[in-house]
Amino acid sequence: MSILSKDYKNTLNLPQTDFPMKANLSQREPEILKFWEERKIYDRIQEKNQGKTPYILHDGPPYANERIHIGHALNKILKDIIVKYKSMKGFYSPFVPGWDCHGLPIEHQVDKKLELEGIKDKVDILEKRKHCKDYAETFVDIQKHDFWRLGVFGDWKIPYLTMSSRYVAYIVREFTHFVKEGYVYRKRKPVHWCPSCVTALAEAEVEYADKESPSIYVKFRVESIPEGKEILFDEFPRIEHYFVAWTTTPWTLVANLALCLHPAYSYHLVKVNIGQGRYEIYIIVGKLLDVCMKEFGFKSCRDKDVPDVGEYQVIATWGGEILEGIMCKHPFIDRKSKVILGDFVTVGEGTGIVHIAPGHGEDDYEIGLKYGLDIYAPVDDRGRFTKEAGELEGQFVFKANAKIIEILKNKNSLIKEERFIHSYPHCWRCKKPVIFRATEQWFISIEHNGLRKRCLEEIDRVNWIPRWGRDRIYGMVLNRPDWCISRQRAWGVPITLIKCDSCSGFIKEEEVFEGIIKSFEEKDADIWFIKSVDEFLPSGYKCKKCGGNSFSKEMDILDVWFDSGISHAAVIGIDKRLNWPADIYLEGSDQHRGWFQSSLLTAVGTKGKAPYKTVLTHGFVVDGQGKKMSKSLGNVVAPQEVIKSDGAEILRLWVSAKDYRDDIRISKEILERLTEAYRKIRNTCRFLLGNLYDFDYRDYSYALLEIDSKIDRWAMSRLQTLIETVTSAYENFNFHEVFHALYNFCVVDMSSFYLDVLKDRLYTFKPGSMERRVTQWVLYQILSTMTRLMAPVLSFTAEEVWQNIKQRAKSKEQREEDIEDSVFLASFPEVDEKYYDQELEKKWDDLFVLRSEVNKALEIKRAEKFLGNSLEAKVILYPPERYNALLSEYRDFLPAFFIVSAVEITDQSPDASYKSREIEGFEVKVEKASGAKCQRCWNWSESVGRFKEAPEICERCYEVISG
RNA sequence: GGGCCUAUAGCUCAGUUGGUUAGAGCGCACCCCUGAUAAGGGUGAGGUGAUUGGUUCGACUCCAAUUAGGCCCA
Secondary structure, three states, X not given: OOOOOOOHHHHOOOOOOOOOOOOOHHHHHHHHHHHHHHOOHHHHHHHHHOOOOEOOEEOOOOEOOOOOOHHHHHHHHHHHHHHHHHHHOOOEOOOOOEEEOOOHHHHHHHHHHHHHOOOOOOOOHHHHHHHXXXXXXXXXXXXXXXXXXXXXXXXXXXOEEOOOHHHHHHHHHHHHHHHHOOOEEEEEEEEEEEOOOOEEEOHHHEEEEEEEEEEEEEEEEEEEOOOOOHHHOOOOOOOOEEEEEEEOOHHHHHHOOEEEEOOOXXXXXEEEEEEOOEEEEEEEEHHHHHHHHHHHOOEEOOOOOOOOOOEEEEEEEXXXXXXXXXXXXXXXXXXXXXXXXXXXXXXXXXXXXEEEOOOOOHHHHHHHHHHOOOOOOOEOOOOEEOHHHHHHOOOEHHHHHHHHHHHHHXXXXXXXXXXXXXXXXXXXXXXXXXXXXXXXXXXXXXXHHHHHHHHHHHHOOOEEEOOXXXXXXXXXXXXXXXXXXXXXXXXXXXXXXXXEOOOOOEOOOHHHHHHHHHHHHHOOOOHHHHOOHHHHOXXXXXXXXXXXXXXXXXXXXEOHHHHHHXXXXXXXXXXXXXXXXXXXXXXXXHHHOOHHHHHXXXXXXXXXXXXXXXXXXXXXXXXXXXXXOOOOOOOOOOHHHHHHHOOHHHHHHHHHHOOOOOOEEOOHHHHHHHHHHHHHHHHHHXXXXXXOOOOOOOOOHHHHHHOOOHHHHHHXXXXXXXXXXXXXXXXXXXXXXXXXXXXXXXXXXXXXXXXXXXXXXXXXXXXXXHHHHHHHHHHHHHHHHHHHHHOOOXXXXXXXXXXXXXXXXXXXXXXXXXXXXXXXXXOOOOOOHHHOOHHHHHHHHHHHHHHHHHHHHHHHHHHOOOOOOHHHEEEEEEOOHHHHHHHHHOHHHHHHHHOOOEEEEOOOOOOOOEEOOOOXXXXXXXXXXXXXXXXXXXXXXXXXXXXXXXXXXXXXXXXXXXX
């Protein structure tokens, strides 16, 4: 007989662990990052899966300026979750991150810097490119660190950069392909042009913002009417007839070549009395007559034969179609303006008569081509009128508006002038209003070789998630114009074409192209600006067409969307480890127009196939109210801040908890909730670890059935359900289901039930008893499984737990070789059918309803101060008959199940019992448990006091201690 | 202005092909425990399903419009 201590606490097996409750993530994470780094975990994952089925997620390159924002974090974490999951599933899934390095924003920053230093005009293009390169490199490093800090695994040492020599050589190679196949052409076309940045802008580079512009109504005097149509204008030429056009860009009138009417609308001839016995006739679309006349200050003359001064009278109405071909006089230039027809004319505002300047508008251009009009644009690249514009030469177009209005007034061509605020295109960088201006540009034809049609067909072969992504990109590709690929800037990949100075033809010889590509590979794109044109040509080269021997290099650069668009070729296309096409692209939904599309166009153009099998899009990060983040609203959440205060893990949890298909909200409250959820998961792991402190890490699976521990079998079954749910969630990219399943498992199944019930067994049983060991084995299964299930999301914590398990197991000198060095080297859990027991779980659903009712009965007694701890209670159940079998099967387990000291079942309805509402006929009576409280296990028992050596403990405890 | 999308408790999410009183967890309130303790347990109160119409015997679920928000484009 041992000497019994009064301090029974020492005889208990209470949990022990050095796994801290407080995560201190912002400090612990860097240690874990260091661990991954030092142990080369990412590389070892790749080694381990080498030769297995590949699963390639191709990274869309973020732009290398600024620090990463929350959207970047969202995107990379989502990618990381997929890559880690696939890797643990045994797929070969290396992740090669990339950066988009060229383009205007960086050049802009460099320009600003050079301007500050006062040397902007002194640096040549090579020097400027050097500055740009340095700038990009700086931010690649910064962003790389930011991404790495999020716990994202990847080839951070060998990312792809669109400015690397190898990459630019591929850009040229792919571009050359388009040239050789005849896609590339050059033409004058109005493009968005920023006069401040002196460049053409892609559609993606244009932002719409409110701008105040003049709004003017201009008269175009009818000069001649086509033969046979004279009858339309009875009064002509006794009274002057005017087509009235409305515009908010007076300066484009300088390039006016036509007036456009809608063929199907009717137009009124309106006779107005302008005083002193003079009349004029205005032509205006019928639907806007009232509005316009009010604007102009004329009143209807009603039934009078002739309008008085300030009055108007409709004298005829004609369909737009019939007015085609009438010639007007330009209001202030000696030129004619032809009346033409177009469907794009609307009657939303204006006069239903659109002034057409084919060199300064998209619709104008299209209709101009149709009517064979000149694509006329007398404006230079800084937005100043050229000498073609006569007296306006040298004036900045927006400033010239006032002067033009003045001229119109003097020429009696202006009916009305006012200010007008409307949505107007602005440059995305300098935020200044842009103009439409016809310039020589390079294009990739979207119709050539049926490119559009082939792209549309490919779109239907891709798996778009969410499904509406298909409709979105389909509509965009269906309607998009040819791809303008030229930019008049310095920081980019040059359009490597060489022009013959005498015949203006471009050299398209394989030999020349290959030479250029080779020199790009050796140096980088700078070589185009370093070498003279002759150095790219064989010595003594003569133009094949005209025999000329003087050549010049094209100095435009390529649209950056072309750079990133060919990443499939430059990255996954050449890396032997990777597969083409990629299994998945994953970006924000804005990339339907951007990268998804440029990638599709280039891939279909050069390889005839989409570069991706699946395209997953996520929404945008918005604030707690669902509003977009902006500096002006002050609702921006910076990932660096969250990492600092809460840890990257919380950010990762946030990404996984939200359904990313929609907009993703982030707010202080959301982060607080997630931090709490994190703590719960962490504590559940900690408790599991604590109770494994003395586990021997032997396999007790055989004993699970042997000792028929139903609650452990239930737990194992629940665990299989969890594996199934989580796996299917990962497979379907429903990461928020991963979070919810894991979290609910921790809270509902584990913390509030299984672990709570288990405490008695874990703490009070003999350490080495079979019951306790089996339970510990189950706890170990649960912990190990949960850790692996959460690893793709909660990477830091999973690793921390894993290392803790490993350490413990090692100290037991058992199974050491079975526990991998990192959780990411372990395999993803698989459902083990042997533990899957649906029938058992169903039975337990019934038991849980009973338990919930017992709890209600206990709670009532607690409120009455009849009891505190539920172990003080004995419950008497009066169940409906259908529960009899179940209750008798589980008879011995019931006290533990309810965490009370005794359970009695009666067939007599007890007095003063709690009557269940959930289960009709079920009654629960709560009484004080008989006997006394055992000072060791805290259960109440009549056996307490029976043992002289230890009068304060119960029989069960006595046996444990004395045996 | 056009295209695509979203709208369920304070928060994050479930709700099978339209069919009883719309579920879960968190948070909140109250209580218990003090052997997971800057933890743990219990009970409870929270929803005119954005609004309005329509289809239907019946709508959170289908349709339309409106409102709010997001992305893309003009």
